[in-house]
Amino acid sequence: MKNLSKTILALLGAIMLLGSTAQANTITLMYVSTTPGLGGTFNWNYTVTFANSRLVTADFFTINDFGPVNSSVFLLPPGFTPTQALIGTNIPGLLATLPYTDNPSVLNVTFTYGGPTLDLALTFPLILNSNFGLTSTGAYNSGDHSTSPPDLASHATGFLPVPNSIPDGGSAVTLLGIALAGIEGVRRLIRARKA
Numbered sequence: 001m002k003n004l005s006k007t008i009l010a011l012l013g014a015i016m017l018l019g020s021t022a023q024a025n026t027i028t029l030m031y032v033s034t035t036p037g038l039g040g041t042f043n044w045n046y047t048v049t050f051a052n053s054r055l056v057t058a059d060f061f062t063i064n065d066f067g068p069v070n071s072s073v074f075l076l077p078p079g080f081t082p083t084q085a086l087i088g089t090n091i092p093g094l095l096a097t098l099p100y101t102d103n104p105s106v107l108n109v110t111f112t113y114g115g116p117t118l119d120l121a122l123t124f125p126l127i128l129n130s131n132f133g134l135t136s137t138g139a140y141n142s143g144d145h146s147t148s149p150p151d152l153a154s155h156a157t158g159f160l161p162v163p164n165s166i167p168d169g170g171s172a173v174t175l176l177g178i179a180l181a182g183i184e185g186v187r188r189l190i191r192a193r194k195a
Helices: 002-021 169-194
Strands: 026-036 042-051 053-055 060-063 071-074 080-085 108-113 118-120 123-130 138-147 150-160
Touching: 026 060, 026 138, 026 150, 042 053, 053 150, 071 080
Parallel strands: 053 138
Antiparallel strands: 026 042, 042 123, 053 118, 060 108, 060 138, 071 123, 080 108, 138 150
């Protein structure tokens, strides 16, 4: 019992120590949904989260291999400018930490910060309108700075999944009917063998 109390006390102390010193600081993106846009286009909806971030000139985030963007709606802090290029902006070697390669024939979309130094910890919506958007799992990478410790460079990368296609209501009902008929057939077969 005495050893168990010491172990629990040591674990609690370690958790408190780690919890007080851990400071995550990154710009991360998360795919939310894809909705129909005007004229056969699609709106790709993301959230952009700034965690313990200090934005300085040239900080950025890039969605790799997105394709041409018709327009963008973003409620990011003032000072972000969207651009497109076939390669970059990427942190050298960062995408290599994922099993992912930036395709040099598909446009990336980059949002670069050019405003005054700004500390924030918020999440913002980002909507990109495109005829195409991601056609396979994409990736993002970002570069910003930390508020604690001050001005430490921070980089992040991750995957952005492509939405799964869902059959329309008629197809789903048809598939459900076929499945139920199959279940009924198996039930009758089992009942006939028992008799």
